[in-house]
Amino acid sequence: EVQLVESGGGLVQPGGSLRLSCEASGFTFSNYWMSWVRQTPGKGLEWVANIKQDGSERYYVDSVRGRFTISRDNAKDSLYLQMNSLRAEDTAVFYCARDNSAFEFGGQGTLVTVSS
């Protein structure tokens, strides 16, 4: 069973930074692409970024490219999202997901609120 535990969310001012973490268990983490997906009441579900098994390829949605960085540590079965220059429109629940034939979610997500 895919188990993913997201953490690191919180309240941050516009222009600030946060680092999200996702700890994986129940599968061989290093064998899979991984993604971050966010959800807002207004825009719904939005894919944010993904990363290849060895970290050699990373892709981002246009709205976060240059501000967010996805990374992973296969020794720790962990996925990360460094978010800089945060904007109000980044306010969302962030989920990590195993990126297989589709997204496999396994956690409760972590809430990021960008507000002054």
Next chain:
Amino acid sequence: ETVLTQSPATLSLSPGERATLSCRASQSVSTYLAWYQQKPGQAPRLLIYDASNRATGIPARFSGSGSGTDFSLTISSLEPEDFAVYYCQQRIKWPPTFGQGTKLEIK
């Protein structure tokens, strides 16, 4: 980006009835389409991938069909736990995109 339009926005049915949810893509996504179920306070749960393949542990009452631009998710006989929001998602056109969701509510 590829826009996925789901219909109806809300579907009101009773337990035991058949539910059919639709998802239309703005361009062909072949069969690279998935369906998810989401309940309040929970992450989305994968139901169907590649248009018609049930994910592990998903009951047989859930089925998916379609290809190209028109897809459907059918729940053959609604159980009380099936009332939730359902999303479709495509992965063949970058970036991956989701539909806006169909809320399946108890009539």
